[in-house]
Amino acid sequence: MSERSREAPKPGADPDRPVHIVFVGAGAVGCFYASRLHHPSHSIHVSLIARSNYKALTEHGVQLQTHSFGNYTFRPHAVFPSAAAAASSGPGHWDFIIVTTKALPDRSDDSALIAPLVGPSSCIVLIQNGVGVEEPYRARFPATPIVSAVTVISAEQTSPGTVRQNRWTRIHLGPYSNSASFSSSSQNDPCPKGDDTNGAVLPPLPTSLAASSESPIDLVTLQTTGLGRAKQLAEWWTSLGGIRDVDVRDEPGLQLIRWHKLCINAAFNPSAVLSGGRGNADMARDPELRRHLAGVMREIWEAVPKVLEGKRFEDEKEHMAGPERILRSTERNVGAKPSMLLDWEAGRPMEVEAILGNPVRIxxxxxxxxxxxxTLYALVKSMQEVRERRAKGGKL
Structure with a gap:
């Protein structure tokens, strides 16, 4: 792969080769960020891969009702029913492949799903919850730039093709080379496949990554290229899309952001399910549940310096709210339910591995x-397995 093929494309520089971006996952988060990135007048064209809402999007586009930008209609460059369709009927190259699906490594390998889309000029962008979500993509695409992203947004798809953004637009971006090597204690030993893992986190890669018959791509190159792509996306989202709070970090900084968001997700998501369906504010106001939530967050807080090799939340106080500040803020978010509870109530698979299993193993x-x-991981995973066995008529 040539160095030129990995460079971030320049919109408008070559009118015969516009930038093509595809979002894999047309839910609320994907549709919102896609709508702020689609600028045909600047030769930036955004397409969507949709499933349940495919018909609505092809007929009417995305109807957005936003707190930040008012109401508007986003009409993508194209809408595809599958990655295979995007590969066969798309523009012939995808500069950015942005994954906004739920991270369910125990159910499917989304790195295999996007394989037909990845080409020599592609960059993979992962806007997903949890930690360790990048490693399957790095293992499958050792020489492809990867941008890892963490978003803080309140958005929902109220009906097929209609998205409401309630609060926040913040998104953090950073390169990913091989940080998930934190998932193993040895560079040479694979992740065990015993009782405490289902293989959701793959073995780490060596410090020099070979891409099939191509020359090796080192980690510095991956970080440099990924950082350039992250900055390009940030520029488009800011200067063209009007999103003010787009933040670019280096690789360790972005992983620190991931673990900080994990403090919130890992505390509130499973607890909402196990508490019988209580919302975030309701749990934060209950004395015993509040003590429990704070304990989970503190446990992650104390583990991070060892997991991230010296990185600490305290090093960036202006960005990293502590457990008590998070709880006080949550008290005001009356009526909000975390995504894991919404998935449980709808009978959908939950992000158990990305939010709970992966951090425990890492x-x-x-x-x-x-x-x-x-404990939260073992109980929620068991609840899901028991319900699914019952639904299939199986014995416990």
Missing amino acids: ARAKGVEMPRLH
Whole structure:
């Protein structure tokens, strides 16, 4: 792969080769960020891969009702029913492949799903919850730039093709080379396939990554190229899309952001399910549940310096709210339900591995046990397995 093929494309520089971006997952988050990135007048064309809402999007586009930008209609460059359709009927190259589906590594390998879309000029962008979500993509595409992203947004799809953005637009972007090597205690030993793992986190890659018959791509190149692509997306979202709070970090900084969001997700998501369906504010106001939530967050807080090799939330106080500040803020968010509870109530698979299983395994590989998080993981995973067995008529 030539160095030129990995460079970020310049919109408008070559009118015969516009920038083509495809979002894999046309839910609320994907549709909102796609709508702020689609600028045909600047030769930036955004397409969507949709499933349940495919018909609505092809007929009417996306109807957005936003707190930040008013109401408007987003008409994508194209809408495809599958990645295979986007590969066969698309523009012939995808500069950015942005994945906004739920991270369900125990159910499907989304890195295999997007394989037909990835070409020599592609960059993969992952806007997903949890930690360790990047590693399957790095293992499958060792020489492809990857941008890892964390978003703080309140948005929902109220009906097929209609998205309401309630609060926040913040998104953090950073390169990913091989940080998920934190998932194993050895560069040479694979992740064990025993009782404490289902293989959702793959073995780490060596410090020099070989891409089939091509010359090796080192981690510095991946980080440099990924950072350039992250900056390009940030520029488009800011200067063209009007999103003010787009933040670009280096790789360790972005992973720190991921683990900070995990403090919130890992505490509130499973607890909402296990508490019988209580919302975030309701849990934060209950004395015993509040103590429990704070304990989960503190456990992650204390594990992070060892897991991330010295990185600490305290190093960036202006960005990293502590457990008590998070709880006080949550008290005001009356009526909000975390995504895991919404999935549980709808009978959908939950992001158990990305939010709970992966961090437990990654920390354990660094010699850190997180008993509170492991307890939540074991119980929620069991609840899901029992319900699915019952639905299939199986025995417990």
